Amino acid sequence: MSTIILAEALSKQFDLAPRAAYGTFRDQLALAVRSPRRWWRRSDTEPLWALRDVSFAIRAGSVTGLIGRNGAGKSTLLKILSRITRPTTGRAVVHGRIASLLEVGTGFHPELSGRHNVFLNGAILGMTRREIAANFDAIVAFADVERFIDTPVKFYSTGMYLRLAFAVAAHLEAEILAVDEVLAVGDLLFQRKCMGKMADVARSGRTVLLVSHNLAAIQTLSDDVLVLDRGRLVGHGPPGETVAQFLDQLQGREGGEASSDLRALPRQSRAHAGLVEGLLNQRPLVASHTLVSGHDLAFELVVDLPEPRRQCFVGINIEDDFGVRLWSLHSHWEIPRFDLQTGAHRVRCRVPVPPLVSGQYHIGLEVGAGTERLDLLERVATLHVVQTGHGGTGETPGREHGYILAPADWSVVSTDGTPVSPEA
Amino acid sequence: MDLTDRQFVRPTIIAADDPSLWASLVELWTFRELLLTLVARELRLRYAQTWVGVAWVALKPLVTMALLWAVFGLAADLPTEGMPRPVFFFSGLMLWFFFSGAITDGKDSLVANADLIRKVYFPRALLPLAIVVARLVDLAIMLVFLAGVMLMSDSTAWPSLPGLAVTVAVLTALSTAVGLLTAAINVRYRDATHVVPVALQLLMFASPIVYSSTLVPATWAWAYALNPLVGLFDGFRAALTGRALDVPSLLLAVVVTLTLLVIAITVFRRLDASFADYV
Structure with a gap:
């Protein structure tokens, strides 16, 4: 087939602040009086390459x-x-x-x-x-x-x-x-x-x-x-x-700038009190993660309490941008509470993510003992959920339809059993 | 779809450099339908919702004329070049409202359509041009009223139509030049929108609108005549009463207009490439 668009080394440069500064006669005049050389050169704004050497052909x-x-x-x-x-x-x-x-x-x-x-x-x-x-x-x-x-x-x-x-x-x-x-x-x-x-x-x-x-x-x-x-x-x-x-x-990009160290993160009430380290899908937790909807989340957390505690549990939660809690995972819902001595302990949790609607979500962590909350980290990581097709029609509902895409099995047949042809 | 029917059968080359002036003019011509649509939008928006409608166009000079009449007309015996007073005033005001209206709307035509400029390609010059054409429609309506004013004030002389046509044509070219120039500058320097009205105000007093240019002292006449509106307004009035046109002052107006047109086109084409980035 023939080429309809051919791009050869297209580049586009923007001045970073052309509009904000010197966008009026008044400012131009003021600049010309204050510093005539700069006014004449006019190139003191930092250029930004919005596009750099882009070449391609489209059939x-x-x-x-x-x-x-x-x-x-x-x-x-x-x-x-x-x-x-x-x-x-x-x-x-x-x-x-x-x-x-x-x-x-x-x-x-x-x-x-x-x-x-x-x-x-x-x-x-x-x-x-x-x-x-x-x-x-x-x-x-x-x-x-x-x-x-x-x-x-x-x-x-x-x-x-x-x-x-x-x-x-x-x-x-x-x-x-x-x-x-x-x-x-x-x-x-x-x-x-x-x-x-x-x-x-x-x-x-x-x-x-x-x-x-x-x-x-x-x-x-x-x-x-x-x-x-x-x-x-x-x-x-x-x-x-x-x-x-x-x-x-x-x-890859997000992994590079990330950190798995949880100790220095800001806490609501007190300094570090248990959560030490975290990985998500083998990547440093404190980062933004991209996740294909319907895949697993695998958490690996290191907990090190300042003093031994009994009846401990670990919690993980996910909320949206507005702080609406989508779901929580508490270890004691699945396994018995455990007693922790001082020293590092590794906690693992793997969960198949319910197929979430595309968008940005936030992960929070907590450690508790009995009814007491020992450590709480809110919005420690960002999760970008990407849908790559739900059910194969290519349609991807937005947030207005809720958060969860339940994988349902649909069928439509006429009552006498003849199949219905797909929409024309 | 019939491909041969299209203006884009030849490939479009997108590059950094300005297209040739000829190519730009050809392109303007291929977009003439859009120009008419934009003119229609302009007129529709301006008149559709006012019950006075078309009469509104003539109301402005008529009211201004009545005001002037009340203030100056009775007391002063200012010269009116042998024309009936209402004809003298109405013709001057009518031309002025055409010119100042075209500039006032023209200077904002790009900024006001920032949305379009950022999202769709079409020759940007269409926007200020559409304003001038829409104002020409107003002028045509005002001409009808002018004929009425002339009939009522027993103006006996028969107007010279070629003279009227020439002066209106040059005035239109002048409005186009200033409209293009101010519109383009306004995109880069937003306070142009405040400078222009002040300049227009000054220009109004430097033009023979409510007074006759015969009042200007002879020592200053040459400087006065550098204002192209002088030659054009005088010429229009002369043509209106069938008098001979003052060729030197009209020629001077033509030269100034052409010079402004060249400057305007050059500046507009220069800035055209970056309108979408700044607007």
């Missing part, structure tokens, strides 16, 4: 996933390819029109009716009036807002607004569609519609560039995955292994 008709941590340069790359901003050096050759969907609803104006916004938004995204008119009914039907199409969009619910915005974008007839995080939009039903539309787009022979944190969606939809890290292209290949490699990199 026509492929779906390419773009992954990387926040600030890795994904959006900058999309912005360069869709000509929103220019590269500092390097070049790219693009065969065809790129419709960028960096965020849906671009150019929507609250005072204008849904109808006018469709035309305005379509024109901004690069459609001709004829194309919009030809697709108008399909857009309105897709967004499911027929009754309100002549109402100003400021009266729309958030859901309606987003649906209409995505609908316009989804009906763009560009050769290349660049999508950034658009999958996060709307309710589950609409997300499914979007995924379907995306697959249609891909099947229709158009090229799609997909930026998402949703690795499951990336794995399901893409033919090819690019991995960016701090502005550099660090991986390029088929989705399965590239995503896996990306996860490894995440873990």
Whole structure:
């Protein structure tokens, strides 16, 4: 297949503080008076390379996933390819029109009716009036807002607004569609519609560039995955292994800066009182860990009490960003309480993690004796749970559906026993 | 989809350097439909929700004229170049509101659409251009009212249409130049938005809007004529009453306008590459 996008050593440099300082005549004037030389040179801000020597080729008709941590340069790359901003050096050759969907609803104006916004938004995204008119009914039907199409969009619910915005974008007839995080939009039903539309787009022979944190969606939809890290292209290949490699990199990086020493950590009430050392999945505990949903957590803790205690137990808990406790593990629920002498003791705990919804969680630890709490460490480690497909549909529900993805077994058959074909 | 139908059959080259001026102009032309859509948005937002609607456009110069009439018109016998007083005032105010309106909205056109600039590509010049075109529509409406004012005040002379067309065309070019320039500068230096109104205020008094340029002492006439609005406003009024245009002052206005246009285009193209990073 032919190459539709060819990037050659693309780099993009930003001045770190172009906006904050000297963004006004007044400041410029003040600087020019105070220190004319600096004003003339103007290069005292530290440059930041948002993208560095990125080269790749994208085949026509492929779906390419773009992954990387926040600030890795994904959006900058999309912005360069869709000509929103220019590269500092390097070049790219693009065969065809790129419709960028960096965020849906671009150019929507609250005072204008849904109808006018469709035309305005379509024109901004690069459609001709004829194309919009030809697709108008399909857009309105897709967004499911027929009754309100002549109402100003400021009266729309958030859901309606987003649906209409995505609908316009989804009906763009560009050769290349660049999508950034658009999958996060709307309710589950609409997300499914979007995924379907995306697959249609891909099947229709158009090229799609997909930026998402949703690795499951990336794995399901893409033919090819690019991995960016701090502005550099660090991986390029088929989705399965590239995503896996990306996860490894995440873990590796985090492991390096981590520590297993628990003694120096701040305690709520008193100084160190028992918890000495911790490992999670054989990595230093005090770190941020990336975990694929449904895998095991293996804790290894070293406890060294200042004095012998009877009836001891160890607890581990997991909470979300808001401090909502998801679950706790207490050793005495599973094994009898134990007596501890002074000296180090190793406590091991392995637990299959219930399949958690993607997101960030925090681990806390405690040691107790009888009813007394000896040591408590809150939020000692961060857990990034990543879903890589639940049940194989590629759909990954968000937090609004709860925390736990229960692996359920579904079947649908007609009552006379004939199987139901999958959704068209 | 018919690929041959598209403007992008040839590959797009994305690189650091500015595209050629010719390429930019060609691109502007391919985006003409978006320009019209943006103009429609501008007009729709401005007039859709006010019941006065279109009449609102003419109300501003009419009210200002009534005010001036009340304050100056009765007492002073200021010269009006042989025109009926209302015609003199309305024509000056109308042109001024066109020009100052185009600049006032134009300077904010990029910043106000930061959302678009950060997320979608289109020639950025469309935004200030759309403002000028929308203001031209206003001007057309005001011209109709001007005709009414002329009829009511028994203006006997027949206007010279080519003269009117030329002065309006140059004034439009001037508005475009200043609009492009202030819009681009405003992205980098946000206090430009506060400087411009002050400059406009000064310019208003330095232009023959509510007074005739014949009042300016001869020793200062050359400096006064450097303001391109002088030649244009005088020219418009001369054309309105069928008098001969003052060619030297009109030519001076054209030269100043062209110079500003070159500066504006150069600055705009220079800053264009980084609008999305700063806006």
